[in-house]
Amino acid sequence: MGYLLKGFREAFGLMLHLNPELLGIIVLSLTVSCTALLIATAFGLPLGALVGLKRFPAKGVVISAINSFMGLPPVVAGLFIYLMLSRSGPFGFMGLLYTPSAMIIAQTVLAFPIITALCHSAIVSVDPVIRQASATLGATPLQVTAAVIREARYGIMSGVMAAFGRVIAEVGAILIVGGNIAGYTRVMTTTIALETDKGNFELAIALGIVLLALSLLLNLGLHVIQRKGMRGAGG
Amino acid sequence: MSLTAAAAGLWKSYQGTPVLKGCSFAFDKSGIYILTGQNGSGKSTFLRICALLEKPDQGEVRYLSDGGKALRNDIQLKRRITLVLPKVGVFNTTTFKNILYGLKIRGMKKEDREKRANEILEFVGLLHKKDQNAFTLSSGETQRLGIARALAIGPEILFLDEPTASVDRGATEAIEEIILNLKKKSSSIIVIATHDRGQAEKLADCLMVMEDGRIITG
Numbered sequence: 001m002g003y004l005l006k007g008f009r010e011a012f013g014l015m016l017h018l019n020p021e022l023l024g025i026i027v028l029s030l031t032v033s034c035t036a037l038l039i040a041t042a043f044g045l046p047l048g049a050l051v052g053l054k055r056f057p058a059k060g061v062v063i064s065a066i067n068s069f070m071g072l073p074p075v076v077a078g079l080f081i082y083l084m085l086s087r088s089g090p091f092g093f094m095g096l097l098y099t100p101s102a103m104i105i106a107q108t109v110l111a112f113p114i115i116t117a118l119c120h121s122a123i124v125s126v127d128p129v130i131r132q133a134s135a136t137l138g139a140t141p142l143q144v145t146a147a148v149i150r151e152a153r154y155g156i157m158s159g160v161m162a163a164f165g166r167v168i169a170e171v172g173a174i175l176i177v178g179g180n181i182a183g184y185t186r187v188m189t190t191t192i193a194l195e196t197d198k199g200n201f202e203l204a205i206a207l208g209i210v211l212l213a214l215s216l217l218l219n220l221g222l223h224v225i226q227r228k229g230m231r232g233a234g235g
Numbered sequence: 236m237s238l239t240a241a242a243a244g245l246w247k248s249y250q251g252t253p254v255l256k257g258c259s260f261a262f263d264k265s266g267i268y269i270l271t272g273q274n275g276s277g278k279s280t281f282l283r284i285c286a287l288l289e290k291p292d293q294g295e296v297r298y299l300s301d302g303g304k305a306l307r308n309d310i311q312l313k314r315r316i317t318l319v320l321p322k323v324g325v326f327n328t329t330t331f332k333n334i335l336y337g338l339k340i341r342g343m344k345k346e347d348r349e350k351r352a353n354e355i356l357e358f359v360g361l362l363h364k365k366d367q368n369a370f371t372l373s374s375g376e377t378q379r380l381g382i383a384r385a386l387a388i389g390p391e392i393l394f395l396d397e398p399t400a401s402v403d404r405g406a407t408e409a410i411e412e413i414i415l416n417l418k419k420k421s422s423s424i425i426v427i428a429t430h431d432r433g434q435a436e437k438l439a440d441c442l443m444v445m446e447d448g449r450i451i452t453g
Binding site: 127130132133134135136137138140143147150151 | 319322326
C-alpha cells in the first residue's frame with residue numbers, strides 16, 4: 001500500500017512542478033492524436049456524406065465494411081502499417097517507421113472508420129425533408145449537401161470526439177510503429193505500459209491521471225454536444 | 236409580372252400507380268390559384284413537378300419570361316420560384332437564421348439579408364421569436380416560418396402545399412391573412428393546394444379542382 005501512496009505523491013509532484021518529460025509526452029500525445037483526427041475527419045466526413053447521400057452499387061457492402069473496420073484491433077492495424085513502412089515494405093523508402101508520422105498514420109487508420117461510420121449515421125438521421133426544403137429555397141446540389149451536413153453537426157461532432165477518445169487511449173498500434181523511443185515517439189499510453197513494467201509508478205500514475213482527466217473532459221464535451229443537439233431536435 | 240408557367244400533359248406514376256394522367260394548366264395571371272381535390276388526387280405531385288422538385292414521366296412544365304421566351308430549367312430559374320412543403324423542414328437553428336438561408340446561398344450581402352429577414356419576420360408576425368430555435372416553435376408558427384422563409388427570397392411564383400393542414404383555426408386565419416396581404420403587396424402568382432373548401436373560396440382568384448389525375452377548372 002505504501003508504494004501506491006508514494007507513487008501518487010510523486011505523481012502529483014511531477015504534475016505540480018510541470019516536469020518537462022511529462023509535458024513533452026503529453027504534448028506529443030496530443031499532437032499525434034489531434035493530427036490523426038484532423039486527417040481522418042478530412043477524409044471520413046466527405047466519405048460518410050457520400051455514402052449517406054448518394055446511391056451507388058454495392059453501397060450496403062461499403063457500409064458493412066466501414067462498420068467492421070470500426071472494431072479494427074489496434075495491434076492488427078499496427079502490424080499492417082509496420083509491414084507497409086518497414087524497410088522491405090512498399091513504403092519503406094520513405095523512412096517513416098519509428099517516427100511520429102508513422103504513429104499519426106496508425107491513429108488515422110483507427111480513427112477513419114469511426115468518423116466515417118458515425119458521420120454516415122448522423123447524416124442519414126437528418127430528416128429527408130431538409131434536402132427538399134433547401135432545394136426549394138434555391139440551393140445547388142452542393143449547397144443541399146452542406147445544409148444536410150450542418151443539420152448533422154452534433155452527431156458529427158460526437159463521432160469526432162468518440163474517435164479522439166479511441167486514439168488518445170490507444171497503445172497497440174503506436175507501440176508497434178512508433179517504437180516507444182524516449183523523447184521522440186514516447187506518448188502517454190506507451191509510457192504508462194513501459195514505466196509499469198519497470199516498476200516506476202510515479203510517471204505512469206501521473207500520465208494515467210492526465211489520461212483520465214482528458215477522458216472526463218471528452219465525455220463532458222460529448223454530453224454538452226448531445227444535450228445541445230437534443231434540445232434542438234426535441235423541442 | 237415577369238414569370239408565367241404552363242404545365243402541359245403531365246403524367247406521373249409511383250410504383251406503377253398513375254397519379255397524374257395528362258394534367259395541364261397555365262399560370263399566366265398574377266393572383267391566387269387554389270387547387271383542391273381529395274387526398275391522393277395528385278395535388279402535391281402536381282405542385283412538386285411545377286416547382287421543378289420532381290420530373291414528370293411525360294409532359295413538361297414550361298416557364299416563360301416577360302417577353303414570352305421559354306426559360307431553361309436551371310438553378311437561375313429554380314431561384315425565381317419556390318414551394319413551401321406541408322412539412323416545412325426547418326433547420327436546427329434560430330428562426331432568424333432559417334430566414335437568412337435562402338438569401339445567403341444567393342450571395343446577398345450580410346446587412347441586406349439581415350434587413351430583409353427582419354422585414355419578413357415582422358410581416359408574418361414572428362419578429363419576437365427571431366432568436367428562438369425554430370424546432371421550439373408551435374406548428375402554426377412553423378408553418379408561418381416556412382412561408383416567411385419562402386417570401387424572403389422574393390419568389391415570382393410561390394407554391395404552397397397544404398399550408399394550413401396541420402394547424403389550428405387561429406393559426407389558419409393568421410396564415411390566410413398573410414397570404415391575402417401578400418397578394419395586395421405583390422403581383423406574384425401564388426398557387427395553393429388545399430382540401431379546405433372554405434379556405435379555397437375565401438382566397439381563390441382562380442379555383443382548380445383535381446380529379447383522377449387531371450385538373451378541372453372551377
